Amino acid sequence: MSHFDDEKLKRFLQDNQPVAPAAPRGELQAMLNKLDLVESEKPSRFAWWAFGGGAFATAVAVAWFMALSPKIITPTTGGEEVENEFAVGGLPSADVGEEYLVLASDTGSSY
Amino acid sequence: MNCNQSMSQNAFGRGVERSFGFAFVFATGGWMTADDFSDLYRKHQGLVRAVIFQITASDAAGVDDLVQEAFIRIWKGIGNFRGDAQITSWIYRITANVALDYTRSAGRRRESSHEILPDIASPQATPDQALSSKQLVEKGLKKLSEDHRVVLVLAYLHDLPLAEVADVLGISEGTVKSRLHYAKSEFREFLIAQGVKL
16 A cells, blocks of 8 residues: 555645536525525514513503502601591581481582 | 634624625624625635536536535525624634535446546556556546545645644544545556556
8 A cells, every 4th residue: 555645645636626616606695685585574673672672661661660669559657637627616527427428518408 | 814813704794784785694693695695606616616526526407406515504604604704714623524425426436437538447547548647636636536636635735734624524534644645655556557657
């Protein structure tokens, strides 16, 4: 078996390497068209921004609601008494019933 | 064959939209304009075509399809390209994978159905039937297994360092050396059988 010098073998291969056929005319444009088709099947850039913006706005809204909701649902303390609004002339204001309210709001009556 | 690093910055312009680009092409994690893609194609299509042709030993139509497949994979993978890596290594890797996927999925063996050269193993064929040196190389490459052929193509035809071949193929450098050794031995035996003396 004869000895093959590696460098000679490499040079032989490089000098005689198979040459690929030339690119067909319009190959680049065909690729761009294909990529454009693939691109059109993806969500558009606007859709990505709209989705991201919507998600962000929702997160902000939720955070805002969570921050304010305790103030909305927690009763205030310190003596505000609703019944005082109805305490006219020293009349008892507690639990007077539906009938009283109806009568008091009926300005056209003789009472 | 190797390309300088600055090319990658110009070719991709990641995150930068060129005002004159007529179409924006979105790739995962990065933007590449049609102009960028065209630049990339013009600079590397010869390399991609050669590697695919030499690894697959395919016909012209097959090469065209595979070249297109390689560039689509390049476009899709642009977001995963590490800027610190050589762009040519990255292109070599994608191209070699496309070619190997093709040869493996098609179950292509050394004697493929696209054989266009005379069958040297046939009784009528003799070394004197004057295969040109180019035909000899083409024939010899087809004789090799895919794993051996791709190593020989990258290391000898494209003169890549063994470490880069290992990186491109995702195997160890020791494996590259081993496969290259066997590839050279097979190719040498083939040349001897053809009466070639180097």
